[in-house]
Amino acid sequence: MPTSHTAFAADRRAILRSAILLVGGIAIAPELLAATGPTFFSPSERAQLDLLCETMIPTTDTPGAIAAGVPAFLDTLMANWASPKSRAHIQGVIASLARAAEADTGKPLAALSAAERADWLARRDSALLAAKDPAYRQFKQLVLTGYYYSEAGATQELRYELVPGAWEPSIPVTADTRSWAA
Amino acid sequence: MTFDAIVVGSGMSGGWAAKELAERGLKVLVLERGKSLEHGADYTDGLSPWELHQYGMVSENEADAEYPVQSQCYAFSAATKHLWVKDSDHPYTTPPDRPFLWIRGYHLGGRSIMWARQSYRMSEMDFEANKKDGHGVDWPIRYADMASWYDHVETFAGISGEANGLDHLPDGKFLPPMALTPPEAEFGRKVEAAFPTRRLITGRCAHLTAPTKEHEELGRSACQYRSLCERGCSFGAYFSSLSATLPAAQRTKNVTIVTDAIVHSVVQDPKTGKATGVRVIDRNTKAGRTYDARMVFLCASTLGTAQVMLNSRSAEDPRGIANRSDQVGRNLIDHLSGLGASGIYPGHADIYHRGRRPNGFYIPRYRNVTEPADGYVRGYGFQGRILRDGWQRGMSEAGVGADLKARLRKPGPWRVSLSGFGEMLPRPENRITLSETNTDKWGIPVPHIDVSLGPNEHAMIAQVGSDARAMLELAGCTDIEVRKHYGGVGLGIHEMGTARMGHDPNTSVVNRYNQAHDVPNLFVTDGASMSSSGCQNPSLTYMALSARAAHHAAAFLKEGKI
Ligand SMILES: Cc1cc2nc3c(=O)[nH]c(=O)nc-3n(C[C@H](O)[C@H](O)[C@H](O)COP(=O)(O)OP(=O)(O)OC[C@H]3O[C@@H](n4cnc5c(N)ncnc54)[C@H](O)[C@@H]3O)c2cc1C
Ligand code: SF4
Numbered sequence: 001m002p003t004s005h006t007a008f009a010a011d012r013r014a015i016l017r018s019a020i021l022l023v024g025g026i027a028i029a030p031e032l033l034a035a036t037g038p039t040f041f042s043p044s045e046r047a048q049l050d051l052l053c054e055t056m057i058p059t060t061d062t063p064g065a066i067a068a069g070v071p072a073f074l075d076t077l078m079a080n081w082a083s084p085k086s087r088a089h090i091q092g093v094i095a096s097l098a099r100a101a102e103a104d105t106g107k108p109l110a111a112l113s114a115a116e117r118a119d120w121l122a123r124r125d126s127a128l129l130a131a132k133d134p135a136y137r138q139f140k141q142l143v144l145t146g147y148y149y150s151e152a153g154a155t156q157e158l159r160y161e162l163v164p165g166a167w168e169p170s171i172p173v174t175a176d177t178r179s180w181a182a
Numbered sequence: 183m184t185f186d187a188i189v190v191g192s193g194m195s196g197g198w199a200a201k202e203l204a205e206r207g208l209k210v211l212v213l214e215r216g217k218s219l220e221h222g223a224d225y226t227d228g229l230s231p232w233e234l235h236q237y238g239m240v241s242e243n244e245a246d247a248e249y250p251v252q253s254q255c256y257a258f259s260a261a262t263k264h265l266w267v268k269d270s271d272h273p274y275t276t277p278p279d280r281p282f283l284w285i286r287g288y289h290l291g292g293r294s295i296m297w298a299r300q301s302y303r304m305s306e307m308d309f310e311a312n313k314k315d316g317h318g319v320d321w322p323i324r325y326a327d328m329a330s331w332y333d334h335v336e337t338f339a340g341i342s343g344e345a346n347g348l349d350h351l352p353d354g355k356f357l358p359p360m361a362l363t364p365p366e367a368e369f370g371r372k373v374e375a376a377f378p379t380r381r382l383i384t385g386r387c388a389h390l391t392a393p394t395k396e397h398e399e400l401g402r403s404a405c406q407y408r409s410l411c412e413r414g415c416s417f418g419a420y421f422s423s424l425s426a427t428l429p430a431a432q433r434t435k436n437v438t439i440v441t442d443a444i445v446h447s448v449v450q451d452p453k454t455g456k457a458t459g460v461r462v463i464d465r466n467t468k469a470g471r472t473y474d475a476r477m478v479f480l481c482a483s484t485l486g487t488a489q490v491m492l493n494s495r496s497a498e499d500p501r502g503i504a505n506r507s508d509q510v511g512r513n514l515i516d517h518l519s520g521l522g523a524s525g526i527y528p529g530h531a532d533i534y535h536r537g538r539r540p541n542g543f544y545i546p547r548y549r550n551v552t553e554p555a556d557g558y559v560r561g562y563g564f565q566g567r568i569l570r571d572g573w574q575r576g577m578s579e580a581g582v583g584a585d586l587k588a589r590l591r592k593p594g595p596w597r598v599s600l601s602g603f604g605e606m607l608p609r610p611e612n613r614i615t616l617s618e619t620n621t622d623k624w625g626i627p628v629p630h631i632d633v634s635l636g637p638n639e640h641a642m643i644a645q646v647g648s649d650a651r652a653m654l655e656l657a658g659c660t661d662i663e664v665r666k667h668y669g670g671v672g673l674g675i676h677e678m679g680t681a682r683m684g685h686d687p688n689t690s691v692v693n694r695y696n697q698a699h700d701v702p703n704l705f706v707t708d709g710a711s712m713s714s715s716g717c718q719n720p721s722l723t724y725m726a727l728s729a730r731a732a733h734h735a736a737a738f739l740k741e742g743k744i
Contacts, residue, residue: 056582076236083242118583126580141577148573148590149231149238157591158573162230164537167407169361173532179572179593182231182538 038079045091048098049074051109055117056125056143063152065143073146089135090142100124154181185211185438185475186739188460190445190490193292194721195708195728196481197427198335202732203479204436208739211473212428212437213462215444215482216288219295221424225414226261235260254673255285257296257412265289265296265412273622274629282631283672284485290441291423292483293675294721296412299388299420299540300565301341302718303332303352307551312714315559318513318608319684321713322694325352331726338430339421339725340397342405342541343386351383351546351718358391359384360541365530365568365596370543372657379552385541385565388421388722400429409538420540442466444624447494448478448503448704456744457503457704460490463624477703477735477744480681481728484514484709485614488680489629491706492616504681504698509691512613513682514633515715517674518562518604518643521667523650525659527568527596534570534593542567545600545653547717549645558641562604562717564650571597598659602646605717606671607638608679633671643667676720678712695738696731703744707731 041049053065053074065071078087101109105120112120128136147153154160158181186208189199196212204210231237238259245253252258252266265287276282287293306325312318329352336355345353362370362384370382389405390397397403402418402425411420418425431437442465449458449472459474480487488511494503502510542565549561571594576586612634616627635643647664654662684690687699696711698704707728709720716723738744 057587058583060584060587062587073237077239081236081239081241083246086242121582122580122585125582129578129580137578144573144577145237145239151230151232154231157587160230161537162228162408164407167360167535167537167539169363169366169535169539170533171536173534173593177534177593178591179570180536180538181573 038076040075040078041091041094045094046071046075048094048109051117052094052097052121053143053146055114055121056140057147058114058118062157065147068147068150068152070143070146070150073150074142077142077146086138089138093135093139097121097124148181183474184459185209185473187211187477187479187735188213188473188475189479189481190460191215191292191480191482191486191708192290192423192428192439192441193481193483193708194294194297194423195483195724196292196479197294197423197431198725198728199479199481199705199707199732200437201427201431202729203736204431204434206732206736208436208736210431210437211475212431212439213443213445213460213473214290214292214439214441215465215486216290216292216441217465218441219290219414219424221414221418221429222416224264225416227408227410227413227416229261229413251283252285254283255675257298261410261413262296265414271623273620274631275617275620276631276633280632280634281670281672282633283670284631284677285672285675286483286486290439291428294422295414295424297422297675297721298719299411300544300719301336301339301343301386301388301722302544303354304328304716304718304723305350305352307350308714308716308718311560311716312608317559318714319682319686319690322683322685327694328723328726328730331730332722335722335725335729338396339388339426339722340390340393340402341386341421341722342389342391344384346381346383348381348546350551354386356386357389357394360387360389360391360539362543363535363568363596364533365527365598366543366566368530369527369568369598369657373545373653376653376656377548377553380545380548382543382545385544387541389540390419397426400426402426405540407537407539409540411540444626445482445490446470446624446626447490448480448701450494450496450499450503450701452496452498455498455701457701463626465624468624476739477705479728479732479735480704480706480710481708484677484680484712485629485631487706487708487710488614489616489626491681492614493627499700504691504700504704506700507686507688507690509610509682509689511615511680512610513608513679514612514614514631514677515606515608515679515712516633516671517676517715517717517719518606518635518639518646518667519601519674519676521562521602521604521643521646521650521665522564522566522600523647523654523662523664524597524599525654525662527598528658528660530596539567549642556641556645558638558645560605560607560638560642560717562602562642562646564600564602566598566600568596568598570594598654598657600650600653602650603674603676603717603719604639604642604646605715607636608682608714609636614680635667635671676709676715678709678715678720681706681710682713683711684713695734696727697735697738697744702738705731705735
């Protein structure tokens with residue numbers, strides 16, 4: 001329905017503006033947050049977090065976690081969203097993963113090559129998930145949310161349509177098919 | 183000035199009452215306790231996930247401190263936070279071992295903004311149930327009294343669905359149905375082959391799949407398949423008070439809407455016994471004032487209406503208005519929910535879906551209809567869907583790095599979920615009362631809600647789970663997980679029964695026209711009037727009852743009967 005699409009586009013800015021008023025602080029791009037937003041983590045925690053996020057979701061033919069603003073997203077969440085328990089979880093995961101990396105490989109995270117880090121985190125990840133480690137599960141949940149709901153994650157890595165306009169219950173899967181972000 | 187009618191509440195029921203009364207030429211005052219909400223401008227449906235505050239995640243401390251109840255509703259997020267009450271501002275109590283989760287929104291349009299839009303008629307079986315098995319009181323109406331009103335509200339609201347020819351889930355005036363996915367259709371065939379009297383049908387939902395002129399005249403347009411509905415829909419593509427009934431009411435120029443007006447109680451003339459209007463407390467200034475009218479419609483939602491009635495105490499009616507039967511506040515019912523099962527549905531790896539269908543399939547009730555039940559009366563239906571998993575599956579699966587990205591880039595397996603909604607029996611001891619000592623910010627007594635499940639409910643819960651598992655197993659599903667009842671009534675968000683309809687003024691609160699037995703110009707048309715709940719989502723029935731009651735009330739007024 002082209003007419004409603006146009007009407008919608010014209011309305012969209014007004015809607016955005018009112019949404020900001022209503023729910024407060026909406027529509028702040030992650031890049032902005034990185035530049036001006038909270039810095040909950042200490043510089044060394046943040047450095048570890050960057051490495052962990054980028055190892056979990058590396059840059060490939062699409063942006064990785066850092067470019068998608070995932071560490072910045074976690075930083076904002078810890079400052080504004082997290083309960084004391086969640087903060088303890090996430091800070092604990094960063095510290096314990098950093099310690100484990102060194103214990104497992106003999107080298108600090110930053111000294112490992114990207115391939116070594118990926119290999120090490122894959123082993124750690126399956127062990128922690130198998131053990132149903134609640135802090136690590138929350139960490140992975142937040143990293144994935146921060147990535148796949150980011151604009152880069154949703155639109156470059158996956159596919160997202162704000163207004164699909166139609167419901168197609170069955171379309172063929174092809175080599176190009178990507179999952180919907182939402 | 184004296185209005186012809188005051189409608190308390192602007193939600194699903196109040197919107198209908200206002201529209202129908204105003205269209206009959208009555209001067210109507212709608213009183214809404216919450217803030218005003220502007221259709222379109224106050225919605226957040228233009229925002230993509232990354233544009234939402236914290237990608238939609240409400241801060242944990244804020245949720246715990248201010249929204250401990252509301253945040254348990256699936257539709258609560260940063261995009262909808264402004265549509266839920268702050269629990270911290272609106273206290274109620276329960277016995278410590280019997281939680282009740284009261285999910286509500288106080289704003290123009292009420293929960294018609296956030297509802298999930300599933301719309302099913304009740305049937306003759308449902309209206310006869312109380313009489314047949316002796317639970318609750320007999321409904322003084324039958325399906326034949328409601329059929330044309332269902333037609334009326336469906337046509338105006340716009341309900342998409344298909345005619346299935348089932349006596350116990352009557353067909354209606356439908357807009358074209360939303361298609362099932364091939365696995366859903368196949369699952370239906372498997373279920374129907376194994377259980378010949380069970381049916382899997384397309385969900386019936388209040389969405390404009392093909393708007394009519396009547397819809398378009400109100401500025402409503404076709405559904406765009408976004409599933410952002412609980413944020414409000416700028417297309418007006420699903421039915422709400424803001425998209426449909428209130429604009430239709432306002433078009434008559436007979437309606438005045440006042441928001442931020444908390445109805446404290448109904449004023450009753452001790453001489454005539456009639457209602458003369460309502461007392462209101464201004465939400466912002468806390469000042470009190472009174473509005474006069476020739477009749478009053480209570481549409482403040484099941485618990486809100488009971489609260490107003492119980493608080494309308496006088497020397498003549500110390501237990502509250504229209505409460506000679508002592509049934510006001512009693513027989514509180516919700517639907518058993520949170521039950522069911524999910525699993526991975528086999529095959530169909532070569533197809534996917536596009537668009538976000540705001541609907542699913544429905545398996546109408548069969549227990550105590552075509553199949554016997556395991557030691558209980560009444561029954562349940564299932565809502566469900568079979569769609570492919572998204573990236574969220576990666577949160578609990580092992581895997582990191584480029585492999586993780588490559589895996590989650592592709593759609594996951596098809597996942598089936600079945601959610602049972604079960605009928606609860608009306609029992610007088612399940613009730614809302616008002617505190618004698620505690621009041622809220624506005625000086626209104628704090629409600630106390632005491633509801634527990636009985637043996638019938640417990641027996642039913644067990645079979646919902648085993649039925650769901652059996653259907654998934656026969657379809658070859660794997661990773662089946664059965665979900666038990668959540669343990670707190672309220673989360674069905676289908677509260678009903680606190681001013682039940684019945685023949686006898688000694689055992690019921692309103693008559694067959696939703697008119698209070700004791701106060702002829704007082705009408706209760708929301709879920710409070712339900713004598714039993716069926717297992718269908720109830721709002722369509724509140725709409726039909728409200729429209730029907732408004733029709734009769736307007737006639738009574740004109741005939742000088744009230
Ligand atoms: C997430 C969710 C999903 C749902 N899904 C479905 C579904 O799929 N199908 C279905 O049938 N139902 C569904 N429901 C339930 C549906 O929303 C309710 O049944 C319906 O809104 C009830 O209509 P109502 O008019 O009684 O109350 P509401 O719509 O809640 O409106 C009541 C209004 O009265 C106002 N009010 C209360 N007290 C006072 C007072 N003292 N003075 C003045 N105003 C007052 C309130 O602020 C509110 O605006 C769902 C609800 C939710 C929240
Ligand atoms: S799915 Fe349809 S009704 Fe829901 S928000 Fe989108 S357009 Fe509106």
